[in-house]
Amino acid sequence: MAQVPNPIPSSILIVDDDPHVLQVLEARLQSSGFNILTAESGQEALRLLKDNRVDLMISDMKMPGMSGMEVMAKARDLQPGLPIIFLTAFSTVADAVQAVKAGAVDYLPKPFDGRQLVYKLRQVLSEQPRAAGNGDEDALIGDMEAAASPKMKELYTLVQRVAQSDVNVLILGESGVGKERIARLIHRLSARHKHPFVVVDCGSTPAGLLESELFGHVRGAFTHAVSDKRGLIDTADKGTLFLDEIGNISSDMQVRLLRFLEDRKIRRIGDLKENSVDCRVLAATNADLVQEIKKGNFREDLYYRLRVVTLQIPSLRERREDIPVLAKHFVQSYACQSGLPSVQVPKETVDYITKYPWPGNVRELKNAIEAGIVLCRGNVLRPEDMHQSGLPTLAVTAEAPAADDSFSLEDTERGAIIRALKQTGGIQKEAAKLLGISRRAIHYKIKKYEIDAHSLRARQ
Numbered sequence: 502m503a504q505v506p507n508p509i510p511s512s513i514l515i516v517d518d519d520p521h522v523l524q525v526l527e528a529r530l531q532s533s534g535f536n537i538l539t540a541e542s543g544q545e546a547l548r549l550l551k552d553n554r555v556d557l558m559i560s561d562m563k564m565p566g567m568s569g570m571e572v573m574a575k576a577r578d579l580q581p582g583l584p585i586i587f588l589t590a591f592s593t594v595a596d597a598v599q600a601v602k603a604g605a606v607d608y609l610p611k612p613f614d615g616r617q618l619v620y621k622l623r624q625v626l627s628e629q630p631r632a633a634g635n636g637d638e639d640a641l642i643g644d645m646e647a648a649a650s651p652k653m654k655e656l657y658t659l660v661q662r663v664a665q666s667d668v669n670v671l672i673l674g675e676s677g678v679g680k681e682r683i684a685r686l687i688h689r690l691s692a693r694h695k696h697p698f699v700v701v702d703c704g705s706t707p708a709g710l711l712e713s714e715l716f717g718h719v720r721g722a723f724t725h726a727v728s729d730k731r732g733l734i735d736t737a738d739k740g741t742l743f744l745d746e747i748g749n750i751s752s753d754m755q756v757r758l759l760r761f762l763e764d765r766k767i768r769r770i771g772d773l774k775e776n777s778v779d780c781r782v783l784a785a786t787n788a789d790l791v792q793e794i795k796k797g798n799f800r801e802d803l804y805y806r807l808r809v810v811t812l813q814i815p816s817l818r819e820r821r822e823d824i825p826v827l828a829k830h831f832v833q834s835y836a837c838q839s840g841l842p843s844v845q846v847p848k849e850t851v852d853y854i855t856k857y858p859w860p861g862n863v864r865e866l867k868n869a870i871e872a873g874i875v876l877c878r879g880n881v882l883r884p885e886d887m888h889q890s891g892l893p894t895l896a897v898t899a900e901a902p903a904a905d906d907s908f909s910l911e912d913t914e915r916g917a918i919i920r921a922l923k924q925t926g927g928i929q930k931e932a933a934k935l936l937g938i939s940r941r942a943i944h945y946k947i948k949k950y951e952i953d954a955h956s957l958r959a960r961q
């Protein structure tokens with residue numbers, strides 16, 4: 502499998518007050534093909550950020566002068582959405598956890614393994630839109646061409662039509678189906694694509710922080726407002742604002758957002774004047790908003806504002822034709838990242854992944870393949886490699902029949918056999934007795950339903 506060369510190396514800014522750490526990291530990351538900028542203080546890092554394209558920042562937590570947290574806050578003002586990874590000594594792990602809550606993508610405790618860091622960087626960079634270059638944008642367009650299921654083909658036709666307009670779109674679907682990816686694609690295909698695409702994670706941003714994140718604040722507006730801060734809505738001017746997990750926002754925020762959607766004006770916290778902002782609004786949720794409206798948790802008027810067009814992304818089990826295509830894509834990209842020339846995917850693995858119900862959807866598939874690639878031997882990805890990462894065997898998952906065919910007699914029979922096998926520690930003779938069938942019959946059914954009797958024995 503050929504690796505597509507990345508035309509522009511990613512630029513990493515490393516901030517640490519220890520020159521030795523800077524030197525070691527610079528050498529290690531340069532040899533892995535990254536462009537490196539280094540800064541011995543937060544102030545120097547901010548100067549570099551003003552003048553350079555940076556795709557990711559690695560920062561120490563504890564530095565004299567400006568702490569890692571302060572650098573992050575100011576860096577985000579200069580380059581909204583900049584992914585930040587913290588390096589942290591044991592004593593500052595708690596601070597690093599706070600930093601992740603405040604928006605850092607991750608932290609690595611010191612001392613860390615160089616390979617682990619490179620791996621993490623590649624992982625984060627593959628998830629982020631690049632500050633320059635169009636590698637990821639091309640990948641988004643590629644999603645449309647790769648779709649194999651009729652449901653996704655239909656959805657992409659709709660996406661292309663919607664992208665041409667400027668209407669608000671509500672994107673619905675289970676967690677991990679690819680709602681954010683669809684939002685990015687809409688932006689990419691729209692006339693706004695040269696302007697920012699700004700993601701607001703309404704679900705994980707604490708309620709008290711969300712207002713200042715979205716609308717910004719002026720210095721002195723509240724205790725920690727040490728400087729003026731631009732809000733994310735403002736940052737999305739001329740571009741697209743993506744409100745993820747919209748079902749989770751407080752009733753006060755619902756009112757503020759509704760007002761913004763109506764008059765397209767924002768006022769920073771503590772400011773007297775209003776600013777007009779021209780951005781397109783896309784929102785996503787895995788919640789049932791109609792139910793939430795009935796329960797009084799979500800405003801109906803906001804719902805109608807947001808869902809001028811609704812896109813429903815099907816779960817992965819409703820579009821199994823896409824599984825092998827997506828799997829091939831992930832296998833290729835993780836094999837490249839792990840430096841493996843190519844990884845074979847035998848038929849037993851394709852059968853397994855197309856049958857497994859993937860409750861965590863594309864995200865779960867992606868993670869399972871990532872773990873499988875790390876654990877596989879002889880460059881062959883087998884189902885066991887994915888089971889080792891915690892993904893259950895089909896025998897175990899079939900205990901509860903899939904919701905879409907829960908009344909299937911075959912599923913019921915399969916479930917009964919599995920229960921009997923579990924009860925008897927996987928001994929087929931005993932399970933047959935329990936079920937009142939012959940040994941030959943149970944043997945035949947185990948084969949027919951592809952039950953992994955061996956793994957059931959191992960689980961006792």
Ligand SMILES: Nc1ncnc2c1ncn2[C@@H]1O[C@H](COP(=O)(O)OP(=O)(O)OP(=O)(O)O)[C@@H](O)[C@H]1O
Nearest residue numbers: 644675676677678679680681682683787863864867
């Ligand atoms: N068609 C696709 N091709 C490649 N990767 C995909 C595709 N769809 C989704 N993914 C990947 O699956 C993961 C989950 O996608 P995404 O974050 O868009 O889902 P989501 O529905 O927004 O999830 P959540 O509800 O948890 O926010 C991401 O890593 C994304 O890159």
